[in-house]
Amino acid sequence: MSEEVLLAECDGVLEVTINRPEQRNAMTKVAAAGIAAAMDRLESADHLRCAILTGAGGSFCAGMDLKGFLNGELPVDERGGFGGICTWTPGKPIIAAVDGPALAGGFELALACDLIVANKNARFGIPEVKRGLVAAGGGLVQLPRLLPRALAMELALTGEPIGAERALELGLINRVTDGPAVEVARELARAIAANGPLALAASKGIVRDSWLWPIDRINEHQTPYVEHVFTSEDAREGARAFAEKRTPVWKGR
Known part of the structure; x- marks a missing residue:
């Protein structure tokens, strides 16, 4: 497992941490492979019941590493897509614990999870159009399924983010917390892991x-x-x- 993705296990819960805090956990090919490998581990290990996906250093994920993109790198996994999870997930539940930005591919990573817990200062958005790109990691497909069409279109065409409270009002996320999102995510994970x-x-x-x-x-x-x-x-x-x-x-x- 690469140092760009850290793993920890506790009471049947696999914690997966994107570990590029100085780059706001912008996604690389290596990190995507690390997340994909963690999902394989979750799927195959009988003692693991669910997972938490989070980011180090107060950020979730600011999307694709644009420096890597300029060098011809796409942070995708052959099966899992962007970030190793956007086009395939295990049968077991995954909770996104979001602090700070979950933007572009970072928002798509969160949407690929089954539940989302966010710190009150978290931000969600698909700003790809501001960079001449397209939210092709699932955002443009998932958001119209989760939101009224007009709101999904506004997020897609303006590229402007929304805050955690607004995301909660819209039903995009499950919880908003004053402290680190992972703490509440662990509470949810324990409740899930207790079930069949x-x-x-x-x-x-x-x-x-x-x-x-x-x-x-x-x-x-x-x-x-x-x-x-x-x-x-x-x-x-x-x-x-x-x-x-x-x-x-x-x-x-």
């Missing part, structure tokens, strides 16, 4: 993939996500633990 892993993966998959399911075929599309969950050992353990008034012991099977 098969149920978590199925729930995330349905929420993410059901955008285009026709209403009359929801059960047809949903069944492959859930049928193994209802027949699993974990489902029986969850019911048994509830009846016995104890904490479930999940097996992930």
Whole structure:
């Protein structure tokens, strides 16, 4: 793992930190590969239940490293896209903990996660048009799905950012905190990690993939996500633990 991406584990949660604070964690090819590798680790390790993605030094990510871009570098992973995560994510949940700027590709990284916690001074935006570029890491696709079209268009065409409180009002993020975002992200992660892993993966998959399911075929599309969950050992353990008034012991099977 590169020093541009730091990993730590605690109680089933993988913390992934972009570690380029002097460059406001601007994304490089090396950092993108590091995040992609961390996502592979999350996916394959049974003891890991979810992840937190954050940035070092009071910034989340200021987008693509423009110096690298001028040298012909694109900070993308072949499978995961920009930052190693924008076109593929693991089945397990990911929380973005945002301090300072989450701009351009940084905003797209946050949107690629499943939940977003932000410090009150965080800023979100896709200012690519100000540099003659396009928010092609998912921002122009995700924002019209998450916001009214007029608001998504304004963010895309003006390139102006919005603050954390406005992002919360619009439903783009989950929490705003006075302190470091990672502290509240850890609270959310603990709440997630306490739940059944098969149920978590199925729930995330349905929420993410059901955008285009026709209403009359929801059960047809949903069944492959859930049928193994209802027949699993974990489902029986969850019911048994509830009846016995104890904490479930999940097996992930």
